[in-house]
Amino acid sequence: MKRIVPTVVMLAALGLGIAGLYAGAGIVTASAQQKPETAEVKIDNFSFGPAELTVSVGTTVTWTNRDDIPHTVVNTDKVFKSRVLDTDEKFSFTFDTAGTYPYFCSIHPKMTGKVVVQ
Ligand SMILES: [Cu+2]
Numbered sequence: 001m002k003r004i005v006p007t008v009v010m011l012a013a014l015g016l017g018i019a020g021l022y023a024g025a026g027i028v029t030a031s032a033q034q035k036p037e038t039a040e041v042k043i044d045n046f047s048f049g050p051a052e053l054t055v056s057v058g059t060t061v062t063w064t065n066r067d068d069i070p071h072t073v074v075n076t077d078k079v080f081k082s083r084v085l086d087t088d089e090k091f092s093f094t095f096d097t098a099g100t101y102p103y104f105c106s107i108h109p110k111m112t113g114k115v116v117v118q
Contacts, residue, residue, distance in 0.1 A: 036058075036060065037055065037056060037058060037059040037060070038059065038060050038061070038062065039053055039055050039059055039060075039061045039062070040061070040062055040063075040064065041053060041061060041062070041063045041064075041073075041113065042063075042064055042066050043063055043064065043065045043066060043067055043071050043073075043085070043105075043111075044066040044067050045067065046067065046069070046108060046110075046111055047111060048063070048073075048103075048111060048112070048113035050113075051112070051113045051114065052113065052114045052115075052116065053113070053114070053115050053116070054115075054116040054117075054118065055095060055115065055116070055117055055118075056117070056118060057095065057096060057097065057098050057117055057118070058094070058095070058096060059094070059095055059117070060092055060093070060094040060095075061092065061093055061094075061095065061115055062090050062091070062092040063082065063085070063090065063091045063092075064088065064089075064090045065085040065086065065087055065088065065089050065090075066087070066088070067087065068087055070084045070085060070086050070087075070107060071084075071085055071105045071107060071108065071111065072084055072085060072105050072106045072107055073085070073091050073093075073103055073105065073113075074103055074104055074105070074106045075101050075102070075103045076101075076102045076103060076104065077101070077102075079101060080093040080101075080103075084107070095115065095117040097117065098117050098118050099116075099117055100114060100115075100116050100117075101114065101115040101116075101117065102114045103115070
């Protein structure tokens with residue numbers, strides 16, 4: 001029995017070490033997911049740039065109107081809708097659900113864009 005005890009202790013220590021490694025890996029993954037992500041869309045010359053943007057879930061997208069003309073950012077499915085943005089005004093929305101979000105400017109409906117959240 002005396003011979004077995006140190007082996008059991010060593011195995012237990014090894015087990016804790018492995019558990020610790022997994023726990024550490026878990027913390028790294030969690031912090032990577034919690035890192036706030038942002039993306040920018042510029043509105044200029046009657047267009048959204050980039051017109052199509054792909055982001056990960058949790059990303060906050062900010063639209064900035066760099067045009068001399070007022071514009072809006074309105075999702076086709078009414079998930080988000082900005083007020084009228086004058087020059088240099090911004091609108092932000094955080095995408096917490098994966099999906100495709102087409103949007104347009106309600107003043108100039110030919111201005112369209114899309115955010116893909118994955
Ligand atoms: Cu517009």
